[in-house]
Amino acid sequence: MNKYVIRGGRPLKGQIEISGAKNAAVGMIPAAILVDGVCRIENIPQISDAVIQLSILKSLGADVRAVTEHTMDIDCTGIKSAVADLDMMRKLRASYYLIGALLGKFGEATVAMPGGCNFGGVRPIDQHVKGFTAMGADVEVRNGLVVAKAAGGKLHGANIYLDVVSVGATINLMLAAVLARGRTVIENAAREPHIVDVANFLNSMGADIRGAGTNVIKIRGVERLSGGFYSIIPDQIEAGTYMAAVAGAGGEVLIKNVIPKHLSCITSKLEEMGVEIIEGEDCVLVRRRGALRRANIKTQPYPGFPTDMQPQMTTVLALAKGTSHVTEGVWDNRYKYVDELSKMGANIRVDGRAAVVEGVDHLTGAHIKACDLRAGAAMVIAGLCADGVTEIEGIEYIERGYENIIEKLTSVGADIRPVEEPEPEETVKRAV
Numbered sequence: 001m002n003k004y005v006i007r008g009g010r011p012l013k014g015q016i017e018i019s020g021a022k023n024a025a026v027g028m029i030p031a032a033i034l035v036d037g038v039c040r041i042e043n044i045p046q047i048s049d050a051v052i053q054l055s056i057l058k059s060l061g062a063d064v065r066a067v068t069e070h071t072m073d074i075d076c077t078g079i080k081s082a083v084a085d086l087d088m089m090r091k092l093r094a095s096y097y098l099i100g101a102l103l104g105k106f107g108e109a110t111v112a113m114p115g116g117c118n119f120g121g122v123r124p125i126d127q128h129v130k131g132f133t134a135m136g137a138d139v140e141v142r143n144g145l146v147v148a149k150a151a152g153g154k155l156h157g158a159n160i161y162l163d164v165v166s167v168g169a170t171i172n173l174m175l176a177a178v179l180a181r182g183r184t185v186i187e188n189a190a191r192e193p194h195i196v197d198v199a200n201f202l203n204s205m206g207a208d209i210r211g212a213g214t215n216v217i218k219i220r221g222v223e224r225l226s227g228g229f230y231s232i233i234p235d236q237i238e239a240g241t242y243m244a245a246v247a248g249a250g251g252e253v254l255i256k257n258v259i260p261k262h263l264s265c266i267t268s269k270l271e272e273m274g275v276e277i278i279e280g281e282d283c284v285l286v287r288r289r290g291a292l293r294r295a296n297i298k299t300q301p302y303p304g305f306p307t308d309m310q311p312q313m314t315t316v317l318a319l320a321k322g323t324s325h326v327t328e329g330v331w332d333n334r335y336k337y338v339d340e341l342s343k344m345g346a347n348i349r350v351d352g353r354a355a356v357v358e359g360v361d362h363l364t365g366a367h368i369k370a371c372d373l374r375a376g377a378a379m380v381i382a383g384l385c386a387d388g389v390t391e392i393e394g395i396e397y398i399e400r401g402y403e404n405i406i407e408k409l410t411s412v413g414a415d416i417r418p419v420e421e422p423e424p425e426e427t428v429k430r431a432v
């Protein structure tokens with residue numbers, strides 16, 4: 001059982017380098033299944049979600065070699081089975097991309113229902129299933145498994161209208177469509193930067209995808225994809241998280257290796273709150289000296305304010321002067337972390353998808369839990385801002401999506417360290 005211990009109240013100063021985008025990497029690694037030959041992918045973040053995806057590919061028979069810490073050569077030519085390792089798959093949400101990739105390549109797939117962060121109650125995949133079915137697959141979801149089979153052994157193109165804007169369904173249907181017979185059109189598609197990145201990756205290997213980044217994506221199926229080289233974009237949410245950390249804790253940090261355009265809604269919200277931000281070509285300087293001002297936030301699919309920044313920004317607003325209103329526009333239940341913030345003295349009332357945040361003067365260190373990835377990041381920010389010592393449990397969630405978070409924060413002056421605690425005796429006895 002590991003935890004982070006943070007001694008808060010120190011302003012941050014220095015530079016932080018942003019890693020490759022998690023939500024692009026977890027789409028691109030399974031996308032390699034569709035490619036004949038070696039894909040060299042650069043800028044893969046060293047996070048547990050990416051490591052698990054790579055292990056799943058290996059268990060299927062792929063040859064995965066590390067060229068450097070962040071560059072992998074992936075050759076999926078040796079994959080013969082369309083049945084993925086079920087236990088590994090249950091560990092992450094993005095395992096659903098195995099369905100689109102295996103179905104597109106082999107005309108069949110057996111995968112476990114996705115796991116991952118559990119903040120939205122049941123996280124449905126009905127829009128993925130609807131799309132695969134329109135492309136000629138028979139899809140059965142039973143006993144925690146998804147079993148899909150294309151009629152005649154190959155998918156065909158289809159017109160698919162997504163009833164909800166879904167990142168996962170958009171990427172999954174792109175994966176299924178690139179080798180399908182004929183043309184697929186995905187309407188009401190999600191537009192996040194990681195969707196464009198996965199489409200660019202597939203196009204650079206020979207796919208014909210147009211319109212990624214708009215709400216209509218058109219894919220003409222091709223005979224085969226062949227190996228190539230691709231570098232993943234920087235992580236918009238990792239960058240936003242460190243921007244929020246500087247806003248909360250104060251100080252001045254240059255955040256490097258970012259695409260400032262992907263951050264613009266986070267930048268403008270922080271500016272509204274009194275944070276100074278100077279954009280460079282591939283960096284942003286974030287400076288906060290004075291008091292934080294209140295603001296309202298409503299999360300929405302891209303280019304709206306990202307839901308994956310909601311817990312971090314709500315935490316910063318807990319310290320802003322005045323009353324802020326936060327509305328969660330994507331997930332049903334993404335405020336579980338508010339109970340933890342309350343232990344530190346935050347004053348936040350939640351009613352369904354809305355939160356009313358009454359700013360307080362200070363937070364006080366406490367023993368708290370990370371209940372999912374972004375909530376975990378928010379707890380780290382709260383610890384950095386608080387007076388005294390904060391202990392955070394459940395850090396495995398944080399490590400799913402933030403590479404070297406301890407090293408990055410320590411390098412800008414934060415006092416944060418990981419502590420390993422022995423398992424409680426009772427648990428050890430039961431395990432034996």
Ligand code: EPU
Pocket residue numbers: 023026093094117120122123124125126127128129164165166167168169190307308330331332373374401
């Ligand atoms: N939805 C459906 N049916 C579906 C799919 C989604 O009703 O078939 C609903 C969901 O319940 C939700 C909304 O549509 O209310 C959006 O879900 P989406 O499919 O876009 O989410 P996702 O693909 O499962 C990805 C990210 C999440 C991020 C969301 C929204 C990955 C691996 N995960 O999830 O990221 O919150 O998009 O932007 O890409 C994170 O990184 O911390 C994280 C949770």
